[in-house]
Amino acid sequence: MLFAEDEDALKSAPAAVASGPRSLALLGDESIAEQKIVAGREEPCRANAWAGIMDLGLLRSKVLACSDCSLRSGANNVVFGDGDPRAQVMLIGEAPGQSEDESGNPFVGRAGKLLDGLLSEARLRREDVFICNIAKCRTPRNRLSEPAEVSACLPHLRAQMRIISPRIVVALGALSSQTLVDPSIRVTRDRGKWFEEDGVHYLVTFHPAAVLRDERRKRGLVESDMKNLRAMLDRLCDKKR
Numbered sequence: 490m491l492f493a494e495d496e497d498a499l500k501s502a503p504a505a506v507a508s509g510p511r512s513l514a515l516l517g518d519e520s521i522a523e524q525k526i527v528a529g530r531e532e533p534c535r536a537n538a539w540a541g542i543m544d545l546g547l548l549r550s551k552v553l554a555c556s557d558c559s560l561r562s563g564a565n566n567v568v569f570g571d572g573d574p575r576a577q578v579m580l581i582g583e584a585p586g587q588s589e590d591e592s593g594n595p596f597v598g599r600a601g602k603l604l605d606g607l608l609s610e611a612r613l614r615r616e617d618v619f620i621c622n623i624a625k626c627r628t629p630r631n632r633l634s635e636p637a638e639v640s641a642c643l644p645h646l647r648a649q650m651r652i653i654s655p656r657i658v659v660a661l662g663a664l665s666s667q668t669l670v671d672p673s674i675r676v677t678r679d680r681g682k683w684f685e686e687d688g689v690h691y692l693v694t695f696h697p698a699a700v701l702r703d704e705r706r707k708r709g710l711v712e713s714d715m716k717n718l719r720a721m722l723d724r725l726c727d728k729k730r
């Protein structure tokens with residue numbers, strides 16, 4: 490699968506930013522530094538259609554019937570996502586690859602196997618979290634999703650996030666980080682950083698496919714991000730008690 494390197498993904502993100510969070514706070518050690526993001530972004534009208542849906546199963550059936558962009562006609566399956574509908578943690582990748590397109594499930598290929606192993610560093614299993622992608626349909630030859638495709642698909646993800654209501658979102662790779670957190674994110678520079686908006690904590694980390702391509706340099710880093718994920722989860726759960 491082609492993987493969105495930072496600069497390439499940036500070409501997809503600006504349109505997507507049209508539906509991203511208005512501003513996120515970058516969490517430092519204890520201090521919170523404001524990080525402003527371009528404002529004035531609106532979701533396409535589809536967001537309103539999903540607004541009343543509170544049930545993930547119902548949303549799933551609607552999303553599986555989506556043909557809002559041309560990707561659907563070339564894909565075998567709409568890959569909605571998988572996991573605990575009440576998960577505290579969502580992991581969000583880029584778009585389905587071949588194995589995912591064939592099976593209808595996210596991260597089931599080589600990158601998915603690696604992701605399963607990485608989750609264990611956070612003492613989590615796949616069934617404890619919810620895993621999905623920015624784009625729900627495979628792109629031709631796994632090219633990077635176009636901005637218009639990301640925009641068309643984003644209301645589905647926003648609705649998933651609203652229903653699941655996670656405490657933590659792990660943005661896997663450039664497209665996810667730039668779409669959900671800030672279009673200026675560079676994963677190599679910003680991985681391991683936490684951002685916060687409306688009580689949701691966003692962690693930027695490498696995409697598993699990027700780790701597969703450079704395990705020697707990236708595996709240890711992403712493992713340490715997963716340990717930080719565990720620590721943040723424990724901290725947030727402690728606060729709730």
Ligand code: URA
Pocket residue numbers: 490582583584585586589594595596597598600601622698
């Ligand atoms: N890469 C992704 O970004 N998502 C998948 O589901 C599989 C590979």
